[in-house]
Amino acid sequence: MKFRFKTMRLPILTKDLLERASRKRTYVFRFVYGLVLFVFACTLFYGNIGVSADAGQSLGRGADHFAWLISIQLAVLYALVPIITAEAVAGEKQRDTLALLLVTTLTPRQIILQKFAARTVSILSFVCLSFPLLAITYTFGGVTPGELVAGMFGLLVACLQLGALAILCSTYFQTTAQALVMTYLVFLGVHFAWFLASDSTTFFAPPSLGGIIFDAITVWLCLAWAAGVLVDRAFVQSRNYLLEFFRWLDQVFEQMNVLTGGVVLVRDAGFLPKRAPIRWRETRKKSLGTFRYLFRVLVALEFPILFCIQWIRFSPRTDSAGDEGLKTLLDMLWIAGAALVTVHAASVISEERSHQTLSVLLTTPLSSKRILAEKLSGVRRLTAVLLVPFATIFLFEKWWYSRGSWDYVVLSALTVVTYLTVIRWTALAIGLRFPNQLTAIVGSVAVVALWAGGLTLAVPLLRYLNIEGGVLASLIRALSPVDMIVAVQDSAAYGLPGRGFPSPWEAAPGATVAHFSFYLGVAIVLQWWCRRAADHYLGRIEQPRVPGDWGAEEEVSRDATACVSPNPVTDVA
Amino acid sequence: MTEKVQAPRPMVDIRHLWVKYGSFVAVRGISFQIPRGEVFGFIGPNGAGKSSTIRILATLQHPSGGTVRVDGIEVRSDPMKIRRKIGYMPDAFGLYEGLTVREYLHFFAAAYDTLEVRRDRLVDDVLTLTDLRLKIDAQVDGLSRGMKQRLGLARVLLHDPELLLLDEPASGLDPRARIEVREILKELSRMGKTILISSHILHELSQLCTRIGILEAGRLITEGSLEEIYQRLGLMQLVHVQVVDLSEELAAHVRGINGVEAVEVQSDRLSIRVRAESLPPEDLLDHIRAFGARVRMFQPEAMELETAFMKLTAGTTA
Numbered sequence: 001m002k003f004r005f006k007t008m009r010l011p012i013l014t015k016d017l018l019e020r021a022s023r024k025r026t027y028v029f030r031f032v033y034g035l036v037l038f039v040f041a042c043t044l045f046y047g048n049i050g051v052s053a054d055a056g057q058s059l060g061r062g063a064d065h066f067a068w069l070i071s072i073q074l075a076v077l078y079a080l081v082p083i084i085t086a087e088a089v090a091g092e093k094q095r096d097t098l099a100l101l102l103v104t105t106l107t108p109r110q111i112i113l114q115k116f117a118a119r120t121v122s123i124l125s126f127v128c129l130s131f132p133l134l135a136i137t138y139t140f141g142g143v144t145p146g147e148l149v150a151g152m153f154g155l156l157v158a159c160l161q162l163g164a165l166a167i168l169c170s171t172y173f174q175t176t177a178q179a180l181v182m183t184y185l186v187f188l189g190v191h192f193a194w195f196l197a198s199d200s201t202t203f204f205a206p207p208s209l210g211g212i213i214f215d216a217i218t219v220w221l222c223l224a225w226a227a228g229v230l231v232d233r234a235f236v237q238s239r240n241y242l243l244e245f246f247r248w249l250d251q252v253f254e255q256m257n258v259l260t261g262g263v264v265l266v267r268d269a270g271f272l273p274k275r276a277p278i279r280w281r282e283t284r285k286k287s288l289g290t291f292r293y294l295f296r297v298l299v300a301l302e303f304p305i306l307f308c309i310q311w312i313r314f315s316p317r318t319d320s321a322g323d324e325g326l327k328t329l330l331d332m333l334w335i336a337g338a339a340l341v342t343v344h345a346a347s348v349i350s351e352e353r354s355h356q357t358l359s360v361l362l363t364t365p366l367s368s369k370r371i372l373a374e375k376l377s378g379v380r381r382l383t384a385v386l387l388v389p390f391a392t393i394f395l396f397e398k399w400w401y402s403r404g405s406w407d408y409v410v411l412s413a414l415t416v417v418t419y420l421t422v423i424r425w426t427a428l429a430i431g432l433r434f435p436n437q438l439t440a441i442v443g444s445v446a447v448v449a450l451w452a453g454g455l456t457l458a459v460p461l462l463r464y465l466n467i468e469g470g471v472l473a474s475l476i477r478a479l480s481p482v483d484m485i486v487a488v489q490d491s492a493a494y495g496l497p498g499r500g501f502p503s504p505w506e507a508a509p510g511a512t513v514a515h516f517s518f519y520l521g522v523a524i525v526l527q528w529w530c531r532r533a534a535d536h537y538l539g540r541i542e543q544p545r546v547p548g549d550w551g552a553e554e555e556v557s558r559d560a561t562a563c564v565s566p567n568p569v570t571d572v573a
Numbered sequence: 574m575t576e577k578v579q580a581p582r583p584m585v586d587i588r589h590l591w592v593k594y595g596s597f598v599a600v601r602g603i604s605f606q607i608p609r610g611e612v613f614g615f616i617g618p619n620g621a622g623k624s625s626t627i628r629i630l631a632t633l634q635h636p637s638g639g640t641v642r643v644d645g646i647e648v649r650s651d652p653m654k655i656r657r658k659i660g661y662m663p664d665a666f667g668l669y670e671g672l673t674v675r676e677y678l679h680f681f682a683a684a685y686d687t688l689e690v691r692r693d694r695l696v697d698d699v700l701t702l703t704d705l706r707l708k709i710d711a712q713v714d715g716l717s718r719g720m721k722q723r724l725g726l727a728r729v730l731l732h733d734p735e736l737l738l739l740d741e742p743a744s745g746l747d748p749r750a751r752i753e754v755r756e757i758l759k760e761l762s763r764m765g766k767t768i769l770i771s772s773h774i775l776h777e778l779s780q781l782c783t784r785i786g787i788l789e790a791g792r793l794i795t796e797g798s799l800e801e802i803y804q805r806l807g808l809m810q811l812v813h814v815q816v817v818d819l820s821e822e823l824a825a826h827v828r829g830i831n832g833v834e835a836v837e838v839q840s841d842r843l844s845i846r847v848r849a850e851s852l853p854p855e856d857l858l859d860h861i862r863a864f865g866a867r868v869r870m871f872q873p874e875a876m877e878l879e880t881a882f883m884k885l886t887a888g889t890t891a
Contacts, residue, residue, distance in 0.1 A: 273676075280683070285669075356665035357667045359628075359661070359663050360728075361684070363633065363656055363659065364681065365653055365684075539633055540632055540634075540652065541633070541635055541649055543651070544650065544651070
């Protein structure tokens with residue numbers, strides 16, 4: 001065996017596997033993943049048995065469980081695979097170790113394949129955890145052996161394809177964050193195109209030979225492409241693609257502007273910083289802070305909304321199709337807005353750490369509170385820009401449904417302001433604690449998703465398990481931000497015959513006040529904690545409230561005696 | 574009535590400093606002082622505790638034990654006041670991408686709350702000192718490594734700090750850039766700044782520093798001026814002398830001078846090993862001239878710091 005391992009010459013694979021095996025978080029992740037999966041599966045099975053009075057009734061329900069398990073696993077894998085894989089090559093570039101690999105006798109193809117294999121082995125260990133559960137669903141009946149195999153094969157293929165795409169992005173882009181974002185974007189784009197092009201929903205159909213060949217080709221194509229560009233992309237300088245895109249747009253607009261006589265609506269003059277240097281940099285030098293660039297983000301968000309509004313205006317007011325269109329738009333806006341604010345707020349500090357600029361900033365006399373406040377100015381500006389499309393929808397609905405009272409608009413505005421503020425401070429708190437930008441972003445997104453998704457799914461889950469939630473269920477529902485957003489949205493058309501529900505304020509004013517008070521309280525506590533812990537987590541000595549009063553004279557004398565060097569400064573003869 | 578004469582307060586006063594990271598001890602009770610206006614060289618192998626000590630002086634890290642004072646102020650008692658007195662340059666450049674040199678310096682001038690009306694002049698001054706005036710509108714990320722290092726120096730000078738903390742300022746620089754940085758530091762020393770500089774390049778330090786501290790495995794092995802360290806170690810100083818008519822008689826005469834240990838006659842010069850404590854280089858020069866030799870070059874070499882370093886350290890880490 002030893003001989004075979006030597007002759008296989010897989011140093012990167014061996015090193016990566018050893019490295020991952022020596023990390024505690026590998027086991028923590030796997031345990032948490034297994035725990036969540038098994039708890040979810042047991043919940044499904046328990047619900048099934050609990051609902052059925054006799055075992056015969058549960059027969060044939062395996063198909064539902066099977067579909068649920070596969071869907072949940074796919075969703076989790078789609079989230080996890082890029083996170084695990086995007087670092088493979090980009091991480092080597094960031095650590096300046098890729099050049100060392102390239103000067104060995106390993107070919108680019110070997111490097112890419114070993115990197116891919118190392119990550120895939122790790123991910124497949126996650127996939128394999130679900131196989132016993134899938135087998136149990138088979139015992140409930142309703143699942144054919146072909147579907148079982150197809151489901152497992154589908155999971156494996158999803159991992160391999162997404163892993164290969166992530167390896168390609170990791171090779172092409174210079175930072176793990178860029179590789180991660182591009183993997184998600186390309187993946188979503190391809191799936192959206194696939195969704196539009198095919199009307200097939202037969203994911204669990206037994207794999208055909210053509211399908212297997214197609215899947216293999218896509219994986220091979222990604223890996224071959226990655227191997228082909230590995231050397232060319234190894235030493236390319238890191239670029240801010242969003243900023244470059246905006247600058248390209250600048251050029252296009254400037255060329256077009258010749259026709260209009262050089263009219264400039266928004267001019268970002270080259271002012272130098274005055275009193276708030278960090279705010280100046282965040283709002284004038286960042287792609288998501290600069291006004292004219294934010295204006296473009298606004299246009300990109302506002303344009304489809306205005307288009308949709310026009311479409312609804314030309315449909316009959318009694319038609320409820322417009323309601324669905326607006327709801328979909330609002331959902332998308334919420335997802336985009338929450339994601340933008342989360343990523344931006346989580347990055348403000350961790351980005352400084354990644355670029356090694358934080359320590360220099362911390363030795364200036366700027367207080368940590370001020371650093372945090374100025375750092376967040378770009379995020380606040382982004383939030384303000386996001387308020388415009390939200391307001392467009394809310395005000396249009398107010399006008400369109402001819403609601404007399406303003407409670408819908410006020411409550412809607414309150415949801416946006418409150419939740420985005422909570423998200424901003426949550427992401428900042430997480431960004432303060434994590435040393436790495438990618439970890440901070442992933443951690444923040446996970447916390448926000450768990451907060452929103454967990455509270456939304458908790459009550460249906462209790463109901464499914466036939467558990468009398470009672471006060472707990474009421475409390476969860478009262479705290480759920482998604483439920484509040486849906487409830488407010490459902491009240492938009494209230495008053496029109498057969499449409500909408502009373503607003504939360506009309507239905508339960510006390511609960512509504514408690515809900516928003518609670519979240520505003522959470523935002524205040526988070527803000528207080530961030531400011532209080534800022535010195536500590538930023539990494540500098542705290543300024544005592546009263547300069548000179550750090551309660552240390554005793555400590556100094558104690559330290560000085562207790563820590564007398566066992567080997568004091570000695571004159572060496 | 575007798576007046577009590579107080580010794581001037583040292584700019585840096587470190588007593589029994591301990592730095593621990595969990596169970597790992599990085600610095601083990603070191604003590605030293607840096608008087609005002611001194612250039613103190615901090616030498617030690619990787620992991621010796623140099624950067625930890627500098628980070629504590631820069632108020633970026635709590636000491637685990639002992640006291641650390643900058644200009645009489647304990648770092649934990651009023652770090653904000655200390656931040657106004659120090660200029661810290663880490664081993665990483667810490668430069669913001671997407672800014673020009675002017676914007677970068679104005680950014681930090683604003684961070685140090687310098688008067689707005691003075692900023693243009695200030696930026697101009699520090700750029701002149703670091704010879705970067707022509708690059709004022711260049712993008713920071715487009716500068717060469719040496720220029721980035723000089724820009725880092727320009728930044729730390731913006732608020733006219735009394736103490737400069739420079740962590741490996743010459744690492745990764747080419748010879749020209751290293752010489753340029755060294756000249757700037759000499760100029761700053763002439764301006765009366767107290768400088769604490771850590772480096773691996775011993776030759777550079779020996780040319781620049783008035784005092785040296787050698788740190789190994791978290792312990793300060795020795796500290797003092799170069800001469801003091803040589804004396805303690807009984808080290809030889811090497812002096813290269815070129816004369817117009819190099820002869821064996823001259824070599825024999827030099828060998829006879831009290832304090833000269835060895836003389837090596839090379840093709841174009843004499844390499845003379847002297848005991849630094851008993852024969853200063855200027856006396857040696859007088860002796861050679863007194864013999865009637867016409868001296869073309871007289872170069873006392875500072876390379877013996879390497880010998881001192883090797884003799885004092887055992888290559889261990891904390």
